[in-house]
Amino acid sequence: MSDPRFAVSTSPHIKDRENIPRIMWRVNIILAPAAIMGCVFFGPDAAITLALCIGGAVGTEALIQKIFGRKITVGDGSAFLTGMLLAMVISPAMVHVNAGDPVVAKYAPLVGHALAVIFASNFYVPLIGAFFAIAFAKQMFGGLGCNIWNPALAGRAFMLAAYALLGTGVWSNIEQIKYPNQQTASATTGATARAEDKKNKSLSASGKLEATKGETDPRRAIEKIREETIKNKAPGAQGDKLKWYGRFLIGYRDGSLGETCSIWLIIGGIILIALKYIDWRVPVFFIGTAVFLGWLLPVKVLPNAPPVWGAGDPLFDAMSGGLLIGAFFMATDMVTSPITRKGNIIFGIGCGVLTAVIRLYGGYPEGVCYSILLMNTAVPLIDRWTRPRVFGTKLEAAEQR
Amino acid sequence: MSHAVANDAGRPKTFPGGTHPPEKKELSKDRPIENAPLPQRVCIPLSQHIGAPCKAVVDKGAAVKKGQVIGEAGGFVSVPVHASISGTVAAIEKRPSLFGGLVPCIVIDGDGKDEWLEGCNKPVDHSRWDAAAIRRKVAECGLAGMGGATFPTHVKLSPPADKPIDTVIINGVECEPYLTCDYRLMLEQPKRIIDGAEIILRAVDCNRGIIAIEANKPDAYEVMKQHAGGHGKISVEMVAVKYPQGAEKQLIKALLKREVPSGGLPMDVGALVHNVGTAAAVFDAVALNKPVVDRVVTITGEGVERPSNFLVRIGTPLAMLLEKAGMKPGVQKLVLGGPMMGLAQFTPDLPVTKGTSGVLVLMEAYSGDYQNCIRCGRCVQSCPSYLVPSELSMMAEAREWQIAKQSNVLDCIECGVCAYVCPAKRPIVHLVKLTKNELLRIKKEADANKKTVEAKK
Numbered sequence: 001m002s003d004p005r006f007a008v009s010t011s012p013h014i015k016d017r018e019n020i021p022r023i024m025w026r027v028n029i030i031l032a033p034a035a036i037m038g039c040v041f042f043g044p045d046a047a048i049t050l051a052l053c054i055g056g057a058v059g060t061e062a063l064i065q066k067i068f069g070r071k072i073t074v075g076d077g078s079a080f081l082t083g084m085l086l087a088m089v090i091s092p093a094m095v096h097v098n099a100g101d102p103v104v105a106k107y108a109p110l111v112g113h114a115l116a117v118i119f120a121s122n123f124y125v126p127l128i129g130a131f132f133a134i135a136f137a138k139q140m141f142g143g144l145g146c147n148i149w150n151p152a153l154a155g156r157a158f159m160l161a162a163y164a165l166l167g168t169g170v171w172s173n174i175e176q177i178k179y180p181n182q183q184t185a186s187a188t189t190g191a192t193a194r195a196e197d198k199k200n201k202s203l204s205a206s207g208k209l210e211a212t213k214g215e216t217d218p219r220r221a222i223e224k225i226r227e228e229t230i231k232n233k234a235p236g237a238q239g240d241k242l243k244w245y246g247r248f249l250i251g252y253r254d255g256s257l258g259e260t261c262s263i264w265l266i267i268g269g270i271i272l273i274a275l276k277y278i279d280w281r282v283p284v285f286f287i288g289t290a291v292f293l294g295w296l297l298p299v300k301v302l303p304n305a306p307p308v309w310g311a312g313d314p315l316f317d318a319m320s321g322g323l324l325i326g327a328f329f330m331a332t333d334m335v336t337s338p339i340t341r342k343g344n345i346i347f348g349i350g351c352g353v354l355t356a357v358i359r360l361y362g363g364y365p366e367g368v369c370y371s372i373l374l375m376n377t378a379v380p381l382i383d384r385w386t387r388p389r390v391f392g393t394k395l396e397a398a399e400q401r
Numbered sequence: 402m403s404h405a406v407a408n409d410a411g412r413p414k415t416f417p418g419g420t421h422p423p424e425k426k427e428l429s430k431d432r433p434i435e436n437a438p439l440p441q442r443v444c445i446p447l448s449q450h451i452g453a454p455c456k457a458v459v460d461k462g463a464a465v466k467k468g469q470v471i472g473e474a475g476g477f478v479s480v481p482v483h484a485s486i487s488g489t490v491a492a493i494e495k496r497p498s499l500f501g502g503l504v505p506c507i508v509i510d511g512d513g514k515d516e517w518l519e520g521c522n523k524p525v526d527h528s529r530w531d532a533a534a535i536r537r538k539v540a541e542c543g544l545a546g547m548g549g550a551t552f553p554t555h556v557k558l559s560p561p562a563d564k565p566i567d568t569v570i571i572n573g574v575e576c577e578p579y580l581t582c583d584y585r586l587m588l589e590q591p592k593r594i595i596d597g598a599e600i601i602l603r604a605v606d607c608n609r610g611i612i613a614i615e616a617n618k619p620d621a622y623e624v625m626k627q628h629a630g631g632h633g634k635i636s637v638e639m640v641a642v643k644y645p646q647g648a649e650k651q652l653i654k655a656l657l658k659r660e661v662p663s664g665g666l667p668m669d670v671g672a673l674v675h676n677v678g679t680a681a682a683v684f685d686a687v688a689l690n691k692p693v694v695d696r697v698v699t700i701t702g703e704g705v706e707r708p709s710n711f712l713v714r715i716g717t718p719l720a721m722l723l724e725k726a727g728m729k730p731g732v733q734k735l736v737l738g739g740p741m742m743g744l745a746q747f748t749p750d751l752p753v754t755k756g757t758s759g760v761l762v763l764m765e766a767y768s769g770d771y772q773n774c775i776r777c778g779r780c781v782q783s784c785p786s787y788l789v790p791s792e793l794s795m796m797a798e799a800r801e802w803q804i805a806k807q808s809n810v811l812d813c814i815e816c817g818v819c820a821y822v823c824p825a826k827r828p829i830v831h832l833v834k835l836t837k838n839e840l841l842r843i844k845k846e847a848d849a850n851k852k853t854v855e856a857k858k
Contacts, residue, residue, distance in 0.1 A: 006735045007766035008501075008747045010831035012817030014422055014578070014740040015767050018824045020775060073772075145773030145825070279778070334777040339791065341782070390809045391650065391786040392663035 024077030030268045037261035045092040056130030057083030085152035088258025095121045129159040192254040193233045195365040207303040218308040221301045248319035262319040269328030278332035281344040286327040289352025326368035336376045343386040350375045413616045415641035416651040418785040429701045429708035430581045443716025446504045449754040450545035452478035468521035480543045485694040485714040487516040535604040542686035543693045547678030551756040558604045560668040566605045567671040571612040574647030577739025580759040582697040585710045587621040591628040597684035610635040617642045645816040649674045704732035704762030716752045736761040741817040772825040780819035790819035797832035805836045
């Protein structure tokens with residue numbers, strides 16, 4: 001009696017053509033130019049880091065799914081995205097091998113030059129980071145859709161904790177990078193502008209910064225600190241504010257692999273909003289709050305003067321560190337951000353507050369990574385608080401649950 | 402929620418949420434209603450409506466005329482069924498129903514004469530009829546909601562005294578893609594609809610009627626407006642093109658800005674909604690003493706050569722319509738109703754019933770594997786009942802029926818918008834239906850247990 005031609009399933013019988021691989025691969029394509037700019041500025045080290053992170057992420061997912069007999073889903077582009085994002089928030093200097101590296105010299109006669117360079121490059125660090133991100137922060141929860149924390153950020157946090165003590169030089173600050181031709185005068189060559197700025201402020205507050213010795217007006221002191229930072233981090237831009245901000249806009253600055261090219265991160269973010277892949281509320285409230293509080297909150301810069309309010313640098317705050325990539329591409333990750341629009345506002349503000357507070361008063365010069373991870377933790381609660389009122393019910397009923 | 406309910410300054414009114422599936426109306430919207438060929442044999446199910454099934458009142462071998470009662474109503478919330486052709490009762494037996502099971506049916510072999518029962522299809526002066534008389538006639542003629550819900554019309558026309566109706570909405574929205582039967586009815590027979598609307602207004606003692614039409618039918622809007630012009634009580638309004646704009650509660654929200662309470666009915670907010678086809682049938686019943694023996698059906702989809710709008714006798718085999726419209730090889734799905742809420746069928750061996758608004762033949766089945774919810778939020782933004790469908794789907798998968806109930810799964814109207822927009826292709830409506838079934842089963846068991854305990858006392 002049943003006609004074999006006809007398939008039977010519950011309504012609806014038509015579906016929108018948007019699907020997960022389409023979304024993920026489009027995000028990958030939109031993000032890629034920022035990664036490419038990272039390779040342009042930081043050289044082959046960046047390309048190698050990208051390859052290691054992406055390969056590590058995709059490989060880990062395929063391996064785990066195979067071992068557990070699950071369907072292999074690496075074609076959906078989400079592991080690729082995690083790998084690319086992870087590469088973009090770590091330093092490409094991690095895999096850098098200096099000319100004359102003693103390790104190379106030691107092993108080259110034994111295994112050949114190429115292999116020796118690989119040994120010396122600590123290539124396994126991005127791989128392990130990518131493995132952690134996918135295995136522990138995604139697959140262990142049940143795969144795509146089940147994780148609470150952003151896998152790329154969880155991987156970065158893991159790497160920072162696991163490899164911070166791995167020695168001096170490039171490892172002591174995960175955001176270090178050396179330009180081949182950059183002339184720097186600072187003794188702590190390699191720190192980012194944010195780190196430099198924070199360090200200078202702290203030195204000045206204990207009266208140890210040359211540039212602000214004898215200064216009594218804290219606002220003038222801040223100007224001098226900024227000049228000092230520019231002198232050390234971008235000597236060509238001294239005295240020229242436009243040039244300084246311009247460098248931050250196009251990305252010619254110290255930083256992680258993919259966080260520097262502000263202009264493309266903003267354009268990419270706008271494209272994602274236009275495609276409705278991300279909710280504009282998250283980046284707008286995140287960046288807005290972080291920049292506003294970064295400008296407003298008091299900072300002490302002189303030993304004998306009180307902390308000064310409202311003396312921050314909004315453009316610098318917006319374009320330095322990982323704020324743009326974090327706000328547009330990390331905090332907006334669908335799985336780990338709230339499911340309601342009201343919730344996204346709370347989430348964005350929370351991330352902004354934490355970022356500003358960590359940046360100004362915390363131990364690190366950058367707070368984006370931890371602020372997002374902390375707000376990820378609050379998402380189930382935020383979702384519960386911002387449940388929509390059901391059609392035909394009163395507001396109190398929704399709040400009672 | 403986000404979308405604004407529009408003002409009166411020109412923008413069509415709407416409700417928050419919803420989505421925009423491709424309309425596909427162009428396949429059949431320009432095909433005037435044509436009479437389907439008279440079937441030689443009809444199969445009339447004894448249950449074509451919500452409520453108690455009918456009881457057969459004719460025996461095998463009895464001669465029947467068109468319009469004769471062959472099944473009487475099984476209670477108040479029930480309507481009789483009538484013979485749609487004249488002939489002889491060939492059998493009274495169980496046949497496949499569109500819900501997948503079997504339903505008792507009366508099969509009639511036509512005698513080719515197509516004769517009306519004495520007294521049917523003759524003009525009647527109903528100008529002095531009171532509300533009760535109208536309701537009686539509507540019940541006698543077997544009217545049930547033609548929009549597809551098939552709720553007995555006379556019950557809808559019997560609101561209790563403490564729930565007065567101040568607005569009757571005649572639903573010409575037809576928001577489901579592909580379907581054009583209501584559209585063609587409005588274009589071709591506007592007077593029947595408007596006269597029917599007037600009778601409905603009298604039946605519920607109401608002075609205000611609004612005919613709602615979606616903005617993608619501007620010509621129907623003009624035609625209806627012309628014909629409604631003379632009647633002071635009936636106005637015509639355009640609503641935004643969106644699915645499910647024609648859903649009863651959402652339409653009331655859009656037009657009147659009132660929300661039907663959860664678990665309640667439109668009469669709780671003083672409103673009543675009837676499909677245009679039902680309004681026309683009300684006119685037929687009251688003014689012409691014509692019971693429901695036929696209806697307009699859109700047969701369409703990429704799987705038929707000649708998408709059409711037919712006037713079909715109740716009980717006509719689908720196979721005949723499919724042949725007339727030219728079903729192509731390689732079709733994959735046969736759906737009764739629209740693509741968003743219709744029922745997929747495993748056999749074409751089914752009759753047209755009072756609720757058959759459309760027969761949709763699709764070349765693609767769109768069903769299969771789905772993934773975990775990625776919490777993108779599209780379902781939450783589009784749900785017209787303001788639920789969190791992703792949560793409902795996950796609770797169903799985890800078999801947490803009570804949590805789903807607390808999350809208002811019973812308020813789901815099963816419109817399908819969530820499953821349509823979901824990028825993970827999750828069968829959310831299916832999971833919701835499963836949850837509702839399970840909750841019903843649990844309730845029945847609990848009631849049965851309670852009865853046993855009481856009996857033992």
